[in-house]
Amino acid sequence: MINMSKIKRVVIVGGTHGNEITGIYLVKKFERSPHLIQRSSFEALTLLGNPQAYAIGKRYVDTDLNRCFLPEDLENPNLTSYETQRAKIIYQTFSSQGSQPADFVIDLHSSTANMGLTIILASQHQFNLQLAAYLASINPKVKILYSRSRNQERPHLDSICEFGCTVEVGAIAQGILDAGLFQETEEIVHAILDYLAAYNQGNPPPRKDKLSVYQSIQTIDYPRNESGEIEAMIHPQLQFRDYQPLHPGEPIFLTFDGKEIVYEGDSVVYPVFINEAAYYEKGIAMCITEIINQNLVQDEG
Amino acid sequence: MINMSKIKRVVIVGGTHGNEITGIYLVKKFERSPHLIQRSSFEALTLLGNPQAYAIGKRYVDTDLNRCFLPEDLENPNLTSYETQRAKIIYQTFSSQGSQPADFVIDLHSSTANMGLTIILASQHQFNLQLAAYLASINPKVKILYSRSRNQERPHLDSICEFGCTVEVGAIAQGILDAGLFQETEEIVHAILDYLAAYNQGNPPPRKDKLSVYQSIQTIDYPRNESGEIEAMIHPQLQFRDYQPLHPGEPIFLTFDGKEIVYEGDSVVYPVFINEAAYYEKGIAMCITEIINQNLVQDEG
Numbered sequence: 001m002i003n004m005s006k007i008k009r010v011v012i013v014g015g016t017h018g019n020e021i022t023g024i025y026l027v028k029k030f031e032r033s034p035h036l037i038q039r040s041s042f043e044a045l046t047l048l049g050n051p052q053a054y055a056i057g058k059r060y061v062d063t064d065l066n067r068c069f070l071p072e073d074l075e076n077p078n079l080t081s082y083e084t085q086r087a088k089i090i091y092q093t094f095s096s097q098g099s100q101p102a103d104f105v106i107d108l109h110s111s112t113a114n115m116g117l118t119i120i121l122a123s124q125h126q127f128n129l130q131l132a133a134y135l136a137s138i139n140p141k142v143k144i145l146y147s148r149s150r151n152q153e154r155p156h157l158d159s160i161c162e163f164g165c166t167v168e169v170g171a172i173a174q175g176i177l178d179a180g181l182f183q184e185t186e187e188i189v190h191a192i193l194d195y196l197a198a199y200n201q202g203n204p205p206p207r208k209d210k211l212s213v214y215q216s217i218q219t220i221d222y223p224r225n226e227s228g229e230i231e232a233m234i235h236p237q238l239q240f241r242d243y244q245p246l247h248p249g250e251p252i253f254l255t256f257d258g259k260e261i262v263y264e265g266d267s268v269v270y271p272v273f274i275n276e277a278a279y280y281e282k283g284i285a286m287c288i289t290e291i292i293n294q295n296l297v298q299d300e301g
Numbered sequence: 302m303i304n305m306s307k308i309k310r311v312v313i314v315g316g317t318h319g320n321e322i323t324g325i326y327l328v329k330k331f332e333r334s335p336h337l338i339q340r341s342s343f344e345a346l347t348l349l350g351n352p353q354a355y356a357i358g359k360r361y362v363d364t365d366l367n368r369c370f371l372p373e374d375l376e377n378p379n380l381t382s383y384e385t386q387r388a389k390i391i392y393q394t395f396s397s398q399g400s401q402p403a404d405f406v407i408d409l410h411s412s413t414a415n416m417g418l419t420i421i422l423a424s425q426h427q428f429n430l431q432l433a434a435y436l437a438s439i440n441p442k443v444k445i446l447y448s449r450s451r452n453q454e455r456p457h458l459d460s461i462c463e464f465g466c467t468v469e470v471g472a473i474a475q476g477i478l479d480a481g482l483f484q485e486t487e488e489i490v491h492a493i494l495d496y497l498a499a500y501n502q503g504n505p506p507p508r509k510d511k512l513s514v515y516q517s518i519q520t521i522d523y524p525r526n527e528s529g530e531i532e533a534m535i536h537p538q539l540q541f542r543d544y545q546p547l548h549p550g551e552p553i554f555l556t557f558d559g560k561e562i563v564y565e566g567d568s569v570v571y572p573v574f575i576n577e578a579a580y581y582e583k584g585i586a587m588c589i590t591e592i593i594n595q596n597l598v599q600d601e602g
Contacts (some may be wrong), residue, residue, distance in 0.1 A: 018590045019485045024559065027529075028556075057359075057582075058358075058359070070488075083536075111474075112477055171474075172474075173413040173472075173473075173474035173475060174474060174475055174476065174577050174578065175412055175475065175578035175579075175581065176576050176577075176578045176581070177534040177535070177576075178533060178534070178537075178540060178576075179534040179536060179537045179540065179555045180537045180540070182534060182557075183559075210592075219502075229329075233478040233479070233480040233483060234478070234479075234480060235480060235538075236479075236480045236481045239479060239480065239481070254480045256326065256330045257330075258330075258484075275477050275478075275479075277474050277475065277476035278476075280476065280477070281358075289505040
């Protein structure tokens with residue numbers, strides 16, 4: 001057992017991006033039926049992350065809310081856009097110094113990439129790793145991703161707590177619901193809550209002692225011309241093949257004139273977030289990951 | 302041969318909806334390489350339908366441009382939103398009374414529904430039907446759709462010409478390119494242009510003398526509560542099954558609590574535009590069609 005105190009408050013966030021409506025409709029469901037997320041040993045709250053963006057059917061109003069949580073930005077009084085202010089409110093409410101400090105955050109997202117059921121860890125704390133190992137053990141579709149290397153600050157909403165994760169499901173278009181993915185996302189939320197309840201009782205469920213984690217090592221942008229316009233698309237052989245091995249020399253892009261562009265790395269990698277709609281403007285055609293086999297601290301019983 | 306004059310000018314439109322970028326990038330490609338769309342007997346022009354909506358990554362700025370082409374709206378000086386003005390400009394340019402009258406319009410769209418390669422006919426003129434029969438004969442993936450009944454005015458951009466069609470490809474998320482769909486859309490544009498060139502030479506290519514057309518007969522909205530909020534999702538058994546037969550009693554929706562809602566019609570129908578993202582706000586979960594077997598006028602040789 002990891003030596004830490006109990007989980008007293010969990011916050012479940014949907015709509016950090018206003019057009020990823022799976023999480024929004026799950027939060028609405030939990031608000032109608034709060035008993036679904038209550039467990040005897042902790043309080044569970046819900047939050048609609050970016051209500052203005054949801055109202056206009058966009059990812060964000062002014063700037064991406066899920067990049068607004070760096071400590072220096074939260075403390076910067078000169079940042080006054082809608083999302084930077086919203087981030088400050090969320091932080092001032094749910095962070096450890098907040099008015100309703102949360103011990104664990106679940107942030108629900110979706111992607112146009114074929115992310116399946118991805119758990120993005122908010123930190124590499126053993127507590128998060130052990131939860132991830134549990135989720136992967138009960139559902140083989142679950143993939144575990146670190147989006148940042150160990151020493152980088154994360155600007156994501158889930159960084160308001162040391163413990164927590166982002167749930168990233170796909171492939172699904174922005175602005176729609178997919179009943180199957182909705183149900184699978186809900187099952188993951190319940191599995192997390194059940195795990196936290198069992199942890200609080202000193203009895204976390206069994207799990208494997210090793211965990212394969214996909215760690216992001218770089219991003220690859222689309223080929224672009226001098227004006228910044230893209231000159232190629234994701235290659236059909238790569239489309240929807242998130243988490244599949246990509247070998248050096250295999251095609252990753254196809255130009256509008258039909259020319260193939262190959263991956264020029266020198267080892268096998270595992271691309272994720274392939275053709276995510278929201279990342280065209282961020283200069284990201286895909287994120288390249290490698291697999292890390294993570295050993296877990298064992299419970300002492 | 303139908304007794305009508307030759308096609309002298311074709312206009313190819315992309316981005317009538319600013320977040321359907323397949324057509325936008327095809328138009329950009331044709332603008333870089335205009336020889337691709339030139340044929341000796343007619344002029345081919347390109348048009349970016351809604352550049353402001355493309356700039357902000359949305360379907361539209363103020364209102365759906367593809368619902369702005371009713372004659373009474375085009376003549377109404379009180380309609381001054383961006384899209385109603387844009388519609389007037391497009392009409393004043395390319396309609397038969399315009400400054401550069403077009404004889405044929407191709408309007409390129411995409412859908413989050415599994416529309417495959419759909420040709421939506423601008424009118425049921427024999428010329429359009431014969432072109433459709435040709436496209437269906439060279440590619441079995443092509444489906445032919447009438448979106449309106451015979452006596453209704455169509456508010457769509459392609460109604461600026463008597464001859465023309467909307468090309469609706471999917472399933473694809475808004476805001477992304479799919480290389481396979483991009484290439485298939487381009488092949489359809491080339492097939493249309495080649496057909497028009499052959500027609501101009503008095504030598505339209507052979508085609509079947511019967512054509513199956515899917516005619517829209519009604520739309521079905523999501524179940525909604527008193528506030529207008531949806532209470533169910535497309536049923537997993539129906540998702541992506543556009544153009545497949547739907548029998549009375551088969552499930553079409555699944556509520557957020559997991560209850561099935563079945564189709565209550567009394568005959569087999571063929572739903573299309575199932576789970577189109579842009580139609581949530583229009584109150585359309587799917588369009589119900591029936592198949593009409595259309596006899597074609599034969600060439601007299």
